[in-house]
Amino acid sequence: MGIEPDRLQFSWVSSAEATKFVQVVTEVTRAIKDLGPNKNLVKTMPKVA
Amino acid sequence: MLSYIDKIKEISIRLLKECRVEMVIGFRKGTVPMMNEPHFAKSPEDVENFVWDSNCGINLCNYLTNRGEKIGILAKGCDSRNIVTHIIENKIKRDQLVIIGVPCKGMIDKRKISAMFEGEIGEVIENENNITVKGDGFEKTLNKKDVLQQNCAICIHRNPVIHDELVGDLVEEQIDVDRYEDVREIEALAPQEKATHFEKLLEPCIRCYACRNACPLCYCPTCFTDESRPQWVGKGQDPTDVSTFHFLRAYHCAGRCTDCGACERSCPVGINMRVFTKKLEKDCLELFEWEAGLDPDVRPPLDTYRPGDPDEFIK
Numbered sequence: 161m162g163i164e165p166d167r168l169q170f171s172w173v174s175s176a177e178a179t180k181f182v183q184v185v186t187e188v189t190r191a192i193k194d195l196g197p198n199k200n201l202v203k204t205m206p207k208v209a
Numbered sequence: 210m211l212s213y214i215d216k217i218k219e220i221s222i223r224l225l226k227e228c229r230v231e232m233v234i235g236f237r238k239g240t241v242p243m244m245n246e247p248h249f250a251k252s253p254e255d256v257e258n259f260v261w262d263s264n265c266g267i268n269l270c271n272y273l274t275n276r277g278e279k280i281g282i283l284a285k286g287c288d289s290r291n292i293v294t295h296i297i298e299n300k301i302k303r304d305q306l307v308i309i310g311v312p313c314k315g316m317i318d319k320r321k322i323s324a325m326f327e328g329e330i331g332e333v334i335e336n337e338n339n340i341t342v343k344g345d346g347f348e349k350t351l352n353k354k355d356v357l358q359q360n361c362a363i364c365i366h367r368n369p370v371i372h373d374e375l376v377g378d379l380v381e382e383q384i385d386v387d388r389y390e391d392v393r394e395i396e397a398l399a400p401q402e403k404a405t406h407f408e409k410l411l412e413p414c415i416r417c418y419a420c421r422n423a424c425p426l427c428y429c430p431t432c433f434t435d436e437s438r439p440q441w442v443g444k445g446q447d448p449t450d451v452s453t454f455h456f457l458r459a460y461h462c463a464g465r466c467t468d469c470g471a472c473e474r475s476c477p478v479g480i481n482m483r484v485f486t487k488k489l490e491k492d493c494l495e496l497f498e499w500e501a502g503l504d505p506d507v508r509p510p511l512d513t514y515r516p517g518d519p520d521e522f523i524k
């Protein structure tokens with residue numbers, strides 16, 4: 161679809177795994193910051209009021 | 210394939226006379242060349258209008274959704290697989306149907322043929338292997354093999370997978386067909402190239418939804434594109450909305466699409482939106498060894514769990 165594979169990530173995190181959750185969030189945000197803003201599938205045409 | 214018609218008429222008249230069905234769904238000649246249209250025969254007299262040739266590409270299963278009466282239906286390989294899918298999805302009951310199987314040798318691509326000639330085509334005459342196209346000032350005979358719809362050229366289920374009657378001998382199935390050459394080419398593109406490729410592919414789309422309406426899988430009472438509360442997708446020509454429609458529709462057909470080609474055939478601007486459904490078909494085959502509509506007794510991959518289901522994408 162033109163979305164970089166790293167932009168969408170799936171993980172299993174149980175509600176008891178707080179540390180894993182923090183780790184996943186940190187890694188995902190870092191990966192996405194590296195990719196920069198998403199340019200595809202973003203509306204470009206002006207909105208009609 | 211042309212010789213089927215006598216048998217089609219004979220079976221249809223018999224079914225109607227014996228009151229085994231209330232109608233038989235087949236094809237009659239269309240008003241322009243290469244465009245046969247569905248025909249619903251309710252009496253033995255109606256059967257006279259039935260035709261069969263290489264312009265019967267519409268998927269007749271589309272007319273079965275939620276019907277209550279007993280129906281006889283002509284089914285090519287792909288139609289029969291969509292009928293199986295309809296049975297699995299409770300859109301029709303098996304015992305309501307008399308499936309008249311039509312072993313198929315492929316339907317011709319009217320757009321490809323029209324593009325070969327300058328002027329308007331007045332008449333198209335067909336025999337077993339050739340198509341003769343006549344128009345104002347031209348006449349040419351083409352080899353049918355060269356002008357098949359793309360989905361027919363790579364079809365590996367030409368014989369009906371389920372049938373009560375047969376109108377002719379089973380045909381030889383094509384083997385050693387590479388079904389996914391086009392999909393692999395797109396898979397090899399980088400994300401940005403894919404985005405550009407799809408935007409270009411869908412640029413001519415006028416959002417007429419003919420592709421959806423021709424598809425037997427698209428029977429939702431209200432399609433997500435028509436919903437306005439909430440509005441899942443914008444209705445204009447914004448490229449993001451256009452691709453969202455196509456991507457989502459393809460996903461709704463995942464594990465169900467039989468590559469019958471009715472969607473592509475119906476498109477007034479000639480978009481090959483089948484690349485999307487084919488990608489999902491390829492994934493279903495590779496990940497779940499699944500081909501849609503082959504057996505009414507096997508549940509499809511999207512509503513079954515197997516411990517071995519691939520889950521490498523979950524980190």
Ligand code: SF4
Nearest residue numbers: 427429432433458461
């Ligand atoms: S695109 Fe989806 S929501 Fe719309 S009719 Fe098809 S299956 Fe239903």
Ligand code: SF4
Nearest residue numbers: 424466468469470472
């Ligand atoms: S998506 Fe197209 S090819 Fe697939 S079943 Fe529907 S009409 Fe046929």
Ligand code: SF4
Nearest residue numbers: 414415417418420476
């Ligand atoms: S039939 Fe063609 S033009 Fe119409 S919505 Fe489908 S892709 Fe777009």
